[in-house]
Each structure stands twice: as C-alpha cells, then as structure tokens.
Amino acid sequence: MNCGIAIFPSKEIQDFANSYRKRFDPNYNRIAPHLTLREPEAWSWNQLSSAADHLEQVTSTITPFDIHFNRFSSFYPAGNVIYLALSSPDPLLKAYKVICSGELAENSRPYHFNPHLTIGQELGDDELHDVLASLKKIELDLTSRIDRVHLLYQTDNQAWTVHQTFLFRGV
Template identity: 50%
Template sequence: MHIGLVIFPSRAVQDFANSWRKRLDPRYSAIQPHLTLRPGLEVDEVELSMITAHIESVTATYAPFTIHYDRTSTFYPVTNVIYLALENPQPVITLQERLCSGLLEEDGPAYVYTPHVTLGQELSSDELHDVRASISQETIDFTDRVDRIHLLYQTANGSWTAYQSFLLQG
C-alpha cells in the first residue's frame, strides 16, 4: 500500500488554492489541496499497523495549533513550483519531525522540509514568472486551526484518499 501523511486546510484555503490549481497543477484531480507531512511510501499491512500506532502516540501528545498563510512563494530555481506559504511554519515543522521517525523516517530527503500548499507545479520558467506576477495582486490572509492529520493511501488510478484521520489531543 502506498501511503502519505497530510494536513488538509480549511475550505477557504482549498477554494483559493483550487482556483489556481485547476489551471496550473497536473495533479489537481489526484488530491485535494494539502500540506504534506510525509511524502508517499510503500508499506505492508504489518508496517501500516505499526505506523498507525506511532501516529496515534504522537497525536495523543500534540496540541492543536493555528497557522497563518500570508503570501505565495516559489521553489525556483530548484523546481518550478508556486505555493501558499506560512507566516510561521515552525508548528508544522515540529509536528512533521515528531511524526517522521521510525518507519516514517525519510532516507536522506532531497529537500529541506517546507510546509506549503501547492498552487502550481511542473510549470515552465516563463509560466512560473507570469503566475507569480498575477498572484502577487491577490491578498493572502488565511488563518487555519490544525486539529487533525490524515493518513492517505493511493488508489489504483493514482488518486489519494483518506485511510484514517487522527485528532491532535495534547
């Protein structure tokens, strides 16, 4: 089974993100807007059971928190992705660090973890700069309360769907 961990933002953030994603993100139909906590990994049933127990132990001691999206940014020139950025990403980073241990630990991640909601990806450099200019006209001011995370699995057609949700209870 191919799994991943995410935070789904509020409906307002999802609506804003989707207004851009439907034109700029080839993965638009595969998954709703999200903040990735752990990119996809392949697990068997035994590992899934142990991972679920690990997530439950982390979320039992981690308190809900608030995040604020205040701007867009890009990973250019490393990759042509434009995204919604957080004013203070530290609460998400700390949660991600606590979750991504043991079976969920990444082997030498390719990039420094940056929590974000993707608006567009796989863009040409010209597209990226045009979109960045257009989106800079938008006011970005969304506040979300994060009180749960979601374990997703990838279906046979490549879409991602919720397997289990975990409330932050600390």
C-alpha cells in the same frame, strides 16, 4: 501501495487553493489541497498498520494550532512549483518532528522540510515567472485551525484517499 501523511486546511482555504490548482496543478483531481508531512512511499499493509499505531501514539502529544498563509512563493530554481507560504512554519515544523520520528523518520529526504500548500507544478519556466509575478500582487490573509493529520494511500486510479485520521490530543 503508496502511502503518505498530510494535513488538510479548512474548506475555505481548500476552495481558495483549488481556484488556482484547477488551472496550474495537473494533480488537481487526485488529491484535495494539503500540506504534505511525509512524502509518498511504497508500504506494505504491515507498514501501514505500524504507521497508524505510531500516529495514534504521537498525536496524543500534539496540541492543535493555527496556521496562517500570507503570500505566494515558489521553489524555483529547484523546482517549478508555486505554493501558498506560511507566515510562520514553526507549528508545522514541530508537528513534523514529532510525526516523522522513530519508524516514520525520513532519513533520506533529499531536501529540507518546508511546509507549504502547492497550487501549481510542472510549469514551464516562462509560465512560472508570469503566473508568480501576477500572484505576488495578491494580498493573502488565510488562517486555519489544524487539529488532525491524515494517513493517506493512493488508489489504482492514482487518486489519494484517507486511510485513517488522527486528532491532535495534546494539551
């Protein structure tokens, strides 16, 4: 089964993101707005169980933190993706290094980890540029407290659901 690890921001930010995702993201109805920490990968039940054990252990060392979205951005030309960008990705980068370590290390990741919340993807070049030009005019000031991470799996209808949630328990 396909599994992954993600963080969900506050309901306020999810609602804001969904106001765009329903128009610009074909995966809108498959998963709530999120920040991916570990890309989807096919795992056995044993790997899922092992990942849960790892997350239970490492989340005891992570202290809850705040994230702040301050702008719209894009991965163009690498990909036609529009996303909410963070003013400082450092807290998420630190959490990523702890969570995606040991058996959950992503040694073959084809790109540098860039925490973000996707609001549009699979757009044509012209549409991407038009939408992004409009969005860049909008001022963003959205903050969310992050105190947990979720181990997800993909269902038969291609939707993603939470298998287990792990609270950050560091001091």
